Amino acid sequence: MSYARTATLLAALTALFVGFGFAWLGEGGLVLGLLAALALNTLSYRQLGRLIFNRFRTREGNKTEDGKLLGELQHLSMRARLPVPKVHILASEQPNAFATSEGPGTARIAVTEGLTKYLTPDQVSGVLAHELGHIRNRDNLVLTITATVAGGLLALVALVVVSVLSAIGISAANFAIAATIAAAVSAGLVQTAVSRSREFAADRAGAEICGRPLWIATALQEVGRLQAPLLATGPRRFGGTALRFMMASFAGHSLGELISTHPSSSDRIDRLRRLSDGRDRS
Numbered sequence: 001m002s003y004a005r006t007a008t009l010l011a012a013l014t015a016l017f018v019g020f021g022f023a024w025l026g027e028g029g030l031v032l033g034l035l036a037a038l039a040l041n042t043l044s045y046r047q048l049g050r051l052i053f054n055r056f057r058t059r060e061g062n063k064t065e066d067g068k069l070l071g072e073l074q075h076l077s078m079r080a081r082l083p084v085p086k087v088h089i090l091a092s093e094q095p096n097a098f099a100t101s102e103g104p105g106t107a108r109i110a111v112t113e114g115l116t117k118y119l120t121p122d123q124v125s126g127v128l129a130h131e132l133g134h135i136r137n138r139d140n141l142v143l144t145i146t147a148t149v150a151g152g153l154l155a156l157v158a159l160v161v162v163s164v165l166s167a168i169g170i171s172a173a174n175f176a177i178a179a180t181i182a183a184a185v186s187a188g189l190v191q192t193a194v195s196r197s198r199e200f201a202a203d204r205a206g207a208e209i210c211g212r213p214l215w216i217a218t219a220l221q222e223v224g225r226l227q228a229p230l231l232a233t234g235p236r237r238f239g240g241t242a243l244r245f246m247m248a249s250f251a252g253h254s255l256g257e258l259i260s261t262h263p264s265s266s267d268r269i270d271r272l273r274r275l276s277d278g279r280d281r282s
Contacts, residue, residue, distance in 0.1 A: 034152055041148045046102060053088055053100075058110060061087030069116060073109070073128050080132045080209045085109045095119055095223050099131040100140065107135045119222055126206065126215030133205030139198045146194045196263040203268055207275055217272040220265045 085107035207213035
């Protein structure tokens, strides 16, 4: 599970903690629910990276087997003015990558064997630059904060509605549970929207770091092409978790795009091409 999806779950859980805490214990339960959600979100932010790497069969990159990859990451890190992240190699044929970080000095980037096997060196550089963009933008921290704020605020809004209904004499006992669940769903949708915006920002930052927006664009195209056969039979799984990191496999259309933590690859590629042509002024 990518950190973006975890943050979406955290946003929903925050709303549920706050809502049900209030429903069971009143104002004291609301505070307890918010504190419990804050503790869970903080623990996730601090420990999720370690849990992910412990779950997957990874090995730390070394100069003997991964010299070119490590050298390019060092070069890109210098361009980004970041400490060089540790590199972990995942034994998976599916080309993808993800980064975890509590801050630039604790960052780690995981790269699947399929990424260096099937993508060109320029495309691999684009992927690494994109992940460095996430690290420089502190996206794990941003997503943790928005998960807490979105879940808490939406739960509070739902509870205010319940309180108003009760004050005017309308029984809101059943509505309270429905409102809490609706708040949790809404918080999750808000979080996925934030996550999609962070992907665009990481693409832009990555393009700046590597200096070649099309490296990222062509990497997205190639990853999508290679993932297509997997989608026809279901995504290949590794350690019980689908590998959908740099690019979410189901991002792209209608409802899938709404609930996806990643924007559609076609939108990202279009923006990167406009950035390369100098037509993107945003």
